[in-house]
Amino acid sequence: MTRLGTYLFRLFAAEAAALFGVALTILYLVQLLRIVEVGAVRDRGLGTLFWQTILGLPPLSIAFLYVCLAIGLARALRAMQGSRELHIIHVSQRLPVLLGTILSYAAVGTLLVWLLGHVIAPIAGRENNLIKAQAAADLVGRSLVPNRFAELGDGVTITVGGRGADGEITSFFADDRRDAETRRTYIADSAVITADELGYVLQLEDGTIQYRTADGQFSEISFERYDIALERLTGDEDTGDRRGDQTTYGLIARGLSAGEMPSEDQRHIAERTADGLRVLALCLFVAAISAFPSGRRREPILPVEITVLGAVLFERSVTSYAPVPGWAHELTGVVVLIVIAIAMLVYRLRLLAPLPREAHSR
Structure with a gap:
């Protein structure tokens, strides 16, 4: 990666990390208050209480992570627009570096969400369920x-x-x-x-x-x-499905040993895969609307954060109401958003394409 690419990647990542840090802190406090209120650990100590709160974060943080990654990218590009850095990149014909860095940023975010969804969240869920089961056993035993x-x-x-x-x-x-x-x-x-x-x-x-x-x-x-x-x-x-929460590797191994994978397991794998692809879809969408400089001095009427949240709402609505059967239903919305974002990018790039020599001579 070039020096410009490294600078841009750090800029995008810093904005996303700041947003996600705030969201993660709020999630942790909400989880802590909820567990204390319901008494989920049944007097098993403060250490167990804090550990159970941490174990509950991975499933909740996935949804916030891909939104924070997209909004962080959008805010960084907006800041570059205000400081005229975006104009300089285009004038110096470094647009391929900018787009390549955005794709690298989206790829890293996608892998991170996949790691959370396919591996870390199921493992944390199993450990959390074990703590709850032990608390339940203690409660029943004393009663x-x-x-x-x-x-x-x-x-x-x-x-x-x-x-x-x-x-x-x-x-x-x-x-x-x-x-x-x-x-x-x-x-x-x-x-x-x-x-x-x-x-x-x-x-x-x-x-x-x-x-x-x-x-x-x-x-x-x-x-x-x-x-x-x-x-x-x-x-x-x-508690049947929750108690049997497994990693994607475990679901696939179980399906191969049984000779057939249940439709519920296929849906779980597709849903976890869609979570990662949302990072790619949203980053492409943000690049299409914010990676190109504008001569307008005023800020857009609709803030870029609201635009990103609107894209998320659109994607989830398509996923919810699309008449697609089976596991492919979970991927419908994100595929539609990726297609729309790529079409917007291609259109914006064609507008910036240089005119043919004949047109210049005329």
């Missing part, structure tokens, strides 16, 4: 006092008849009233708290699950064995 009703959370009541020396529970009963539409009751002759590859579970033996709907209808299911995730009793309704 299982024989012949005494205990509240595990808002709307969950549990009681047991006795506890054996080996940890076996007799006469298990749990009433889950959190869902206003369906009330569930778990009854089992015996139960035991154990762990599997996904976390802590409560294994119920020889019992029934009773359902009662809002209109008074009743149904009952008998079982010889039923495993229920402890998080489901202590706070979360649906």
